[in-house]
Amino acid sequence: MGCVSSKAAIESKSDRLSRWTATGIVALRDAKLKSFPDEVLELERSVRTLDVTHNKLADIPEEISKLVNLQRLILADNVIERLPSNVGKLQSLKLINLDQNKVTFLPDELGQLVRLERLSISGNQLTALPETIGSLRNLLLLNVSNNQLKFLPESIGSCFSLEELKANENVIEELPPSVCNLIHLKSLCLDRNKVKQIPPSLLRSCKTLQNISLHDNPMSMDQFQSMEGFQEFEARRKKKFDKQIDSNVMIGSKGLDEGVDL
Incomplete structure (x- = not known):
């Protein structure tokens, strides 16, 4: 798993989690991520939108199934090769964007x-x-x-x-x-x-x-x-x-x- 960089890095973890919990939106575009951030998974039911466009993510962890209220999953412009099989547990999903990956x-x-x-x-x-x-x-x-x-x-x-x-x-x-x-x-x-x-x-x-x-x-x-x-x-x-x-x-x-x- 990875850590958050770029703009988000200047915030403390608690500040980030509080903001993401309040809005339901985790926006990590262009954050130079190479692995999925653990702290996002800690939010579980709070996340409705997850946007990690334009990073270097190769894998999406099985634990993403914890985000049971997720409605928008935006993974464009990474190097992802597969979706985890338990993506089917994200029963609230209305949108998936996997454009420009290696699936x-x-x-x-x-x-x-x-x-x-x-x-x-x-x-x-x-x-x-x-x-x-x-x-x-x-x-x-x-x-x-x-x-x-x-x-x-x-x-x-x-x-x-x-x-x-x-x-x-x-x-x-x-x-x-x-x-x-x-x-x-x-x-x-x-x-x-x-x-x-x-x-x-x-x-x-x-x-x-x-x-x-x-x-x-x-x-x-x-x-x-x-x-x-x-x-x-x-x-x-x-x-x-x-x-x-x-x-x-x-x-x-x-x-x-x-x-x-x-």
């Missing part, structure tokens, strides 16, 4: 986080997602961009609340048919993958879908435009952006833009 897999116990609303793990080394991700029925955002994913699990279709799915810069070839169950999905981003086709009923089934981004994929313009439900999708997209093509949206009034291999 190679997620534990099955992730599926126990039934209150989780936002999961971002872009810029890691994932080759697959656990099937248990389908248990995250309250998940609104899933960001798995910049990994090495070859596919998304069939269980993704059970994330019924999902509104935004980002999976840019992977090696995904096709989506599971169950993605058509995501009736609240508004945005689907799959830039720079190997997608040749998407489920034929996607546009018809996902009636709230307003944005699909498929830059640098083999799927053709004709394929997309010929899908059932394309006209309705296009009408939603135009309505949202007030008939102007936003720079973040690949689908224009003529279909897929020049970023797609036709």
Whole structure:
């Protein structure tokens, strides 16, 4: 375990603990941490937000399960390789940010986080997602961009609340048919993958879908435009952006833009 440095170092331990207990927020960004600070674990039920962005943490201890009221776990920009299996005990978690680490897999116990609303793990080394991700029925955002994913699990279709799915810069070839169950999905981003086709009923089934981004994929313009439900999708997209093509949206009034291999 490590000790706190940087700005926090000028405070006494008791002052830090008092402040963190009063606010419920432990903010240790850019604190030059190389190991997880023991004193944070002493707070147990008091911590609601833990932010250790931009440090050099390689491991998250099993004892993090003591923080039973934790709602926001922000671990971005470290060198973390894994989450402890008992992360599933953090039943109050609503947000996990693991962007820009070295995570190679997620534990099955992730599926126990039934209150989780936002999961971002872009810029890691994932080759697959656990099937248990389908248990995250309250998940609104899933960001798995910049990994090495070859596919998304069939269980993704059970994330019924999902509104935004980002999976840019992977090696995904096709989506599971169950993605058509995501009736609240508004945005689907799959830039720079190997997608040749998407489920034929996607546009018809996902009636709230307003944005699909498929830059640098083999799927053709004709394929997309010929899908059932394309006209309705296009009408939603135009309505949202007030008939102007936003720079973040690949689908224009003529279909897929020049970023797609036709």
